[in-house]
Amino acid sequence: MRSLIVKIGLLFMLPFPVWAHTIIVAPGAKVATLKQAVTLAKNGDTIRVEKGTYISLNTIVDKELTILGQNQPILDARFQEEVLTITSGHVKLDGFIIENSKTGSMRDFAGIRLSNVEFVTISNNILVNNFFGIYLSNCKHIEVLHNHITGSNNIENSGNGIHLWKCKEILLNGNYVTLHRDGIYFEFAKKCLIENNFSEKNIRYGLHFMFSDDDTYRHNTFKNNGSGVSVMYTRRIAMLDNTFIENWGSSIYGVLLKEITDARIEGNHFIRNTTGIYMENSDRITVTHNDFISNGWAMRVLASCNKDYFTQNNYKGNSFDVTTNGTLKEIYFNDNYWDKYEGYDLNKDGTGDIPYRPISLYAQIIEQNPQSVMLMRSFIVNLIDKVERAIPSITPESVKDEKPRMKPWKR
Amino acid sequence: MLKIAKYIILDIVRSKVLLAYTLLLLAISLTIFLSDADVTKGLVSITTVILIIVPLVSIVYATTYYFNAAEFTEMLVSQPISRRNILLGKFIGISSSILLAFFIGVCIPVCLFAFSATGITLMISGCLLTLSFISLAFLTSTITRDKAKGIGLALMLWFYFSIIFDGLVLMFLTLFADYPLEKAMIVLTALNPIDLARILILLQLDISALMGYTGALYQEFFGSGIGIVFSLLMQMIWIIVPLFFALKIFKKKDL
Numbered sequence: 001m002r003s004l005i006v007k008i009g010l011l012f013m014l015p016f017p018v019w020a021h022t023i024i025v026a027p028g029a030k031v032a033t034l035k036q037a038v039t040l041a042k043n044g045d046t047i048r049v050e051k052g053t054y055i056s057l058n059t060i061v062d063k064e065l066t067i068l069g070q071n072q073p074i075l076d077a078r079f080q081e082e083v084l085t086i087t088s089g090h091v092k093l094d095g096f097i098i099e100n101s102k103t104g105s106m107r108d109f110a111g112i113r114l115s116n117v118e119f120v121t122i123s124n125n126i127l128v129n130n131f132f133g134i135y136l137s138n139c140k141h142i143e144v145l146h147n148h149i150t151g152s153n154n155i156e157n158s159g160n161g162i163h164l165w166k167c168k169e170i171l172l173n174g175n176y177v178t179l180h181r182d183g184i185y186f187e188f189a190k191k192c193l194i195e196n197n198f199s200e201k202n203i204r205y206g207l208h209f210m211f212s213d214d215d216t217y218r219h220n221t222f223k224n225n226g227s228g229v230s231v232m233y234t235r236r237i238a239m240l241d242n243t244f245i246e247n248w249g250s251s252i253y254g255v256l257l258k259e260i261t262d263a264r265i266e267g268n269h270f271i272r273n274t275t276g277i278y279m280e281n282s283d284r285i286t287v288t289h290n291d292f293i294s295n296g297w298a299m300r301v302l303a304s305c306n307k308d309y310f311t312q313n314n315y316k317g318n319s320f321d322v323t324t325n326g327t328l329k330e331i332y333f334n335d336n337y338w339d340k341y342e343g344y345d346l347n348k349d350g351t352g353d354i355p356y357r358p359i360s361l362y363a364q365i366i367e368q369n370p371q372s373v374m375l376m377r378s379f380i381v382n383l384i385d386k387v388e389r390a391i392p393s394i395t396p397e398s399v400k401d402e403k404p405r406m407k408p409w410k411r
Numbered sequence: 412m413l414k415i416a417k418y419i420i421l422d423i424v425r426s427k428v429l430l431a432y433t434l435l436l437l438a439i440s441l442t443i444f445l446s447d448a449d450v451t452k453g454l455v456s457i458t459t460v461i462l463i464i465v466p467l468v469s470i471v472y473a474t475t476y477y478f479n480a481a482e483f484t485e486m487l488v489s490q491p492i493s494r495r496n497i498l499l500g501k502f503i504g505i506s507s508s509i510l511l512a513f514f515i516g517v518c519i520p521v522c523l524f525a526f527s528a529t530g531i532t533l534m535i536s537g538c539l540l541t542l543s544f545i546s547l548a549f550l551t552s553t554i555t556r557d558k559a560k561g562i563g564l565a566l567m568l569w570f571y572f573s574i575i576f577d578g579l580v581l582m583f584l585t586l587f588a589d590y591p592l593e594k595a596m597i598v599l600t601a602l603n604p605i606d607l608a609r610i611l612i613l614l615q616l617d618i619s620a621l622m623g624y625t626g627a628l629y630q631e632f633f634g635s636g637i638g639i640v641f642s643l644l645m646q647m648i649w650i651i652v653p654l655f656f657a658l659k660i661f662k663k664k665d666l
Binding site: 294317371375379382383 | 592593
């Protein structure tokens with residue numbers, strides 16, 4: 001890989017005008033379509049596309065080109081084909097409006113498709129009304145930057161905004177995805193960095209990934225998606241400083257974790273979700289420095305989870321802090337702030353002197369008997385919760401925070 | 412009838428108890444709204460308080476007032492006024508003065524700080540709750556002749572509706588957990604005016620998403636036009652039926 005980088009470095013060091021040409025595409029000019037331009041061009045050339053609307057029925061870019069849109073020209077597939085397919089490495093595509101790819105159930109038609117390529121940059125494009133937005137299959141070292149992707153919001157027939165299949169070392173930065181099936185979809189995408197993206201109002205998941213090890217998610221926002229965010233069957237991921245907001249409705253989760261191991265979940269904000277984090281079969285996860293605010297359930301940890309650590313989080317205004325469906329073992333809470341904590345701090349060291357039990361009796365009752373939600377916020381429920389907090393007998397003894405904070409953590 | 416109501420209103424408005432009740436409600440609503448930036452959360456807290464205090468004060472105050480004004484009633488009965496008019500006049504008088512307290516103590520702050528669908532539901536449910544517990548108070552006061560007994564009965568009714576009933580429901584749910592109880596739960600809800608008010612407000616607060624299948628069913632039922640009509644009707648029944656029986660007893664009662 002290093003030799004490859006050196007080669008590219010050398011390429012850019014060569015004096016530019018010696019061999020690179022610029023081909024200008026404009027409506028009514030000699031070169032009137034991108035397809036023509038690509039046929040004419042040689043490796044290393046630049047194609048500049050002037051403002052205008054171009055019909056692009058699956059234009060295949062099979063040379064190492066820099067393709068720049070001037071004032072956002074439109075590439076339109078008129079619902080007949082894909083818009084653009086890149087089959088060559090070292091391509092840069094910048095500044096286009098790409099719209100109206102075909103939809104279909106046999107093939108995944110996409111706005112921009114990249115297959116088997118390396119070192120491609122897709123930046124500053126606006127994708128509108130495509131079946132799939134940007135589709136990467138079997139790619140390495142790709143950068144997808146600052147694209148604005150809007151789907152068709154068609155519930156029966158809609159693809160993913162950014163779709164990665166069998167990729168490695170991809171950078172997604174600053175993209176906005178909305179009204180697609182899944183905002184960002186990863187399958188077998190390893191060692192990727194996903195940062196500063198905004199994914200909202202997608203039909204299914206804002207972010208959906210499976211079998212994608214060693215990925216890092218930073219500073220993304222997932223807002224009001226059909227089912228929130230779902231991550232499954234993945235090892236060693238890091239989710240840092242993301243915001244999960246307003247994923248509200250029955251069986252909608254801020255984050256759903258299923259068979260995730262060795263993950264780090266740090267500095268995230270979970271605000272007004274039905275369930276902040278839902279965990280199933282997830283081992284060795286550290287959840288620290290997160291804020292859980294005004295969720296229905298801050299966390300739902302199933303009994304199949306092991307060796308998970310929850311430290312230095314803030315839990316504020318949640319209807320239920322933690323629930324589970326059985327006996328939790330080796331789940332550790334420490335040093336969290338709970339707004340429902342009613343203990344005292346005699347030695348003034350900032351931590352409460354009696355442990356806090358995050359699983360309330362009423363939460364347990366609802367778990368066994370969902371119909372008893374009818375009694376939510378009634379006098380008797382407050383009463384039995386108070387009694388249980390004072391003299392715990394039914395709620396699990398093992399789940400407790402030995403050192404609850406008296407004041408919220410300041411971030 | 413209205414003349415009697417007018418006398419009673421004038422009498423109650425001058426009393427210190429009603430003033431204290433108004434100030435209490437006002438203090439609660441204002442502290443909650445002013446201390447919490449989140450208005451929705453404030454409404455939830457107010458709901459919790461209202462569902463305990465409003466029924467208690469309504470039923471106890473109405474019963475006490477009824478017994479304290481027994482001599483006035485006797486005097487009225489000796490006049491050429493029908494007993495029906497006397498009782499209804501009393502009802503209108505007492506309920507409108509307690510409603511006035513509720514209006515000043517809760518409705519005005521809610522209108523100022525949180526005028527929304529939830530706020531309106533809270534206000535309407537609160538008013539209907541007040542009326543149904545005054546109606547229950549009339550029933551207890553006409554049933555017994557003894558003041559202590561009457562107030563005891565009123566307190567027991569309050570205790571039953573706000574705590575024991577929910578306890579029984581919880582027990583019922585655990586005992587019959589294996590059966591589909593969703594429809595039964597709607598019926599059970601209708602059997603308690605406090606629960607009815609609470610669930611209407613909670614559904615407005617979008618809490619139904621937490622409630623899973625049962626919540627979805629509740630939302631579908633109580634959120635629909637028929638559901639709203641049904642719940643209003645049930646609240647009205649909780650006002651009319653006890654009053655009707657009180658009237659029936661009062662007409663034949665040997666004072």
